[in-house]
Amino acid sequence: MSEQPSAADEIMDGVYRALRAHGYADVTMQDIADECSKSKSLLHYHYDTKEDLLVAFLDYVITDSEARIRAHADDPPAERLAGFVGWFVFEADAVDREAFHIALLELRTQGPFNERIREQLVRSDRLLRGTVADILESGIEAGTFREVDVEETAALVVATLDGARTRQITLIGGTDEGSADSESGGEGDAPADGLPEPTYTRRVAEAALRRIVEPILAEGVALPSLEAGIDSMTRDDDAE
Amino acid sequence: MSEQPSAADEIMDGVYRALRAHGYADVTMQDIADECSKSKSLLHYHYDTKEDLLVAFLDYVITDSEARIRAHADDPPAERLAGFVGWFVFEADAVDREAFHIALLELRTQGPFNERIREQLVRSDRLLRGTVADILESGIEAGTFREVDVEETAALVVATLDGARTRQITLIGGTDEGSADSESGGEGDAPADGLPEPTYTRRVAEAALRRIVEPILAEGVALPSLEAGIDSMTRDDDAE
Numbered sequence: 001m002s003e004q005p006s007a008a009d010e011i012m013d014g015v016y017r018a019l020r021a022h023g024y025a026d027v028t029m030q031d032i033a034d035e036c037s038k039s040k041s042l043l044h045y046h047y048d049t050k051e052d053l054l055v056a057f058l059d060y061v062i063t064d065s066e067a068r069i070r071a072h073a074d075d076p077p078a079e080r081l082a083g084f085v086g087w088f089v090f091e092a093d094a095v096d097r098e099a100f101h102i103a104l105l106e107l108r109t110q111g112p113f114n115e116r117i118r119e120q121l122v123r124s125d126r127l128l129r130g131t132v133a134d135i136l137e138s139g140i141e142a143g144t145f146r147e148v149d150v151e152e153t154a155a156l157v158v159a160t161l162d163g164a165r166t167r168q169i170t171l172i173g174g175t176d177e178g179s180a181d182s183e184s185g186g187e188g189d190a191p192a193d194g195l196p197e198p199t200y201t202r203r204v205a206e207a208a209l210r211r212i213v214e215p216i217l218a219e220g221v222a223l224p225s226l227e228a229g230i231d232s233m234t235r236d237d238d239a240e
Numbered sequence: 241m242s243e244q245p246s247a248a249d250e251i252m253d254g255v256y257r258a259l260r261a262h263g264y265a266d267v268t269m270q271d272i273a274d275e276c277s278k279s280k281s282l283l284h285y286h287y288d289t290k291e292d293l294l295v296a297f298l299d300y301v302i303t304d305s306e307a308r309i310r311a312h313a314d315d316p317p318a319e320r321l322a323g324f325v326g327w328f329v330f331e332a333d334a335v336d337r338e339a340f341h342i343a344l345l346e347l348r349t350q351g352p353f354n355e356r357i358r359e360q361l362v363r364s365d366r367l368l369r370g371t372v373a374d375i376l377e378s379g380i381e382a383g384t385f386r387e388v389d390v391e392e393t394a395a396l397v398v399a400t401l402d403g404a405r406t407r408q409i410t411l412i413g414g415t416d417e418g419s420a421d422s423e424s425g426g427e428g429d430a431p432a433d434g435l436p437e438p439t440y441t442r443r444v445a446e447a448a449l450r451r452i453v454e455p456i457l458a459e460g461v462a463l464p465s466l467e468a469g470i471d472s473m474t475r476d477d478d479a480e
Contacts, residue, residue: 155404156451159401160400166406200399215455
């Protein structure tokens with residue numbers, strides 16, 4: 001991720017690639033060691049178990065998200081909110097990112113059974129909802145947004161984007177993408193304009209901007225475009 | 241499910257209970273046989289592999305959902321939509337339903353890798369979005385809803401409710417519920433009125449009704465309550 005990565009960064013990058021390639025249930029310490037060119041015994045020196053390493057990885061991913069969110073803390077509130085929405089948009093060719101989020105979704109299903117994983121999921125949930133709430137609060141103060149129920153709006157926005165992402169990644173085939181795209185891309189109608197169908201996340205992100213964000217903008221405030229939002233949060237690093 | 245269940249119904253009920261108890265990754269044909277008091281060889285006579293049985297189970301669950309949706313096809317459109325929204329609400333004590341949906345979420349993570357599972361997921365997605373689109377179309381025709389982009393609204397509503405459910409079930413502890421509830425229930429504020437925090441799905445369902453459904457109601461049409469929606473779809477059978 002950075003130019004001279006630390007050993008810890010290299011290991012985390014190995015977890016990221018191993019999860020993408022093998023999924024959560026099947027990934028082994030050996031797979032991770034192979035992906036980061038470390039020995040398995042070195043990994044075990046730092047992390048007793050696969051669970052320890054995966055919890056450390058979740059911590060790393062969430063810490064990275066915190067830093068990305070912080071980097072945009074001074075953007076104007078409407079742009080910040082569009083950036084947050086755009087962050088969840090996957091294009092149809094984002095195969096690596098999809099594979100990673102499928103592995104994360106597998107990890108999330110362990111939440112009820114594994115307190116350490118659940119602690120990280122709760123932390124992530126607080127970060128995401130807290131970020132939207134913070135954007136809304138500063139935007140209300142700045143006169144960008146109307147007075148709204150900040151916590152309710154935050155829960156709504158986060159659930160909506162998470163649901164769109166889950167649906168997109170689970171409905172698209174990893175191996176036979178052509179056929180799966182045409183199955184899952186939309187409502188069974190070929191696009192009349194010859195453009196590709198928007199992905200599930202793009203369609204829902206567009207809808208969320210117009211149906212949830214636009215109605216809470218103060219009089220005269222323009223709705224930022226989804227494209228600008230996608231650019232601001234996503235383009236610098238596709239690892240999230 | 242019915243009073244004199246068929247062998248197939250008994251097996252599907254066994255799958256349901258075995259998935260709840262063991263999860264998707266760990267469940268075995270023996271677990272399922274135990275839960276429905278059949279022999280493992282009888283199960284193998286009907287279903288070659290665990291995958292065959294789980295695909296048949298997905299088919300069964302979706303067919304059941306189709307029937308439930310059909311049973312409400314003649315309800316007034318606004319009530320139907322509130323019923324659809326209410327269908328996703330889990331109360332904090334719905335432990336069996338949560339365990340089942342965690343297993344379903346595990347199954348969903350197999351979508352990219354397993355075409356037969358993915359076919360069922362795509363079918364479910366079409367059913368859910370198609371149902372909302374159908375409700376909206378008939379409601380626009382009946383003068384209940386304003387003219388809206390039906391497909392966009394359907395994708396938005398389904399993603400929102402799915403996301404809320406995923407967040408609720410993954411953030412709540414299966415074993416140490418007391419502590420998990422207080423962690424995941426809300427925004428860290430104790431409820432001022434002494435009532436329990438609403439669950440994630442209830443909070444988002446309330447928000448979806450007021451923020452997504454209410455603005456598309458035609459002039460003078462009253463928003464049905466979430467409680468009425470929950471009653472209409474959920475109470476008769478807690479299996480889905």
